[in-house]
Amino acid sequence: MAADGSPGPGRLGTASPPPRAVLLDALGTLVGLVDPWAALARELAARGAPVGEADARRALLAEMAYYRAHHDDAVDAASLEALRDRCAEVLRRALPEPAASLSPAAARAALLAALRFRAFADVPPALDALRAAGVRLVVVSNWDVSLHDVLRDTGLAGRVDAVLTSAEERVAKPAPEIFARALERVGGIPAHRALHVGDSIATDVAGASAAGIPAVLIDRDGPDRGHDGLPAGVPVIRSLSEVLPCGLPTF
Ligand SMILES: [Mg+2]
Known part of the structure; x- marks a missing residue:
């Protein structure tokens, strides 16, 4: 519970089954500008x-x-x-x-x-560990077609199963359709067995939630600061490494 008595952010649980797919925002989540x-x-x-x-x-x-x-x-x-x-x-x-x-x-x-983009240091090992655990990984990003080059140049392209850009899909987050397509791209994993991680409440959390996908907000500047507009129960993490040992969020 938060200090103001509200339910506060949710937690990534360990009792629930692990996600079968993790969808990932790109800028601010996987890569940043240098x-x-x-x-x-x-x-x-x-x-x-x-x-x-x-x-x-x-x-x-x-x-x-x-x-x-x-x-x-x-x-x-x-x-x-x-x-x-x-x-x-x-x-x-x-x-x-x-x-x-x-x-x-x-x-x-x-x-x-x-x-110039670089992958955050926690990202390559976190992606590799998730994949080793059998989790399918899909990048879902509001980006032009050059995101494929950025992921290649930062060493991430080979670490994920699919990449959807808003430019190529002609639909952008927060529209639920791009999230639904991401799940289709990895064999039609049900929305409730997936997780979306992103750094935007407006596009990532709202969009994934509208698609029925549990969302996690990543805030690399500090998960404990306030997040205006974050729905109660949405977990906030600082590093992608926090996703690995966890099941789906518990609310
Ligand atoms: Mg972002």
Whole structure:
């Protein structure tokens, strides 16, 4: 029970049977960006257009907002290239001089070089242990088609059974349909025998719950801080390693 008397977060139980499938969000759950503001400032400076890190951050946040609104346009290699061109232009226009006068090609190169993903350290061993226990693993992510490359480059692609991106599926979390498709992709495992882990209450917890799949919130910054809007009974974990020894959540 929480301090305010509410039921508080749920717990991952040990008495219930283990999940047969674990669905996994990508950004913030499996992978994170490596210090993108400093990386962008560095990449711009290397192209003769130094800007402060605060300006780099402001411009990159504008680019990220544009990307989030349009990433489902990138369903194949050609549309991914077009999206990247548009994102780079949003970035360039949000940067101060001299970076604003970079060529579109140079701005794009700086952007792509600055966006480097890494797998969180707990992820590879947790995925391997879950798989060794017979659990099917499916990534369910609001991302463009390039997520496959990111998972390959971070060493995760071979550790999961399937990857669903909102761009390719043409449906995004929190729509229950993408979660249902994920379960179909691993042989039609019933929703109540699966678990979804993600770092967003609005897309991961709400979407999985709407699909009948027990959800777990992962908060790598500290599971004990408040989580506005988190439904009572949803467990909060700090590391993916907490999923392994557990059964389905008990509420
Ligand atoms: Mg996420």
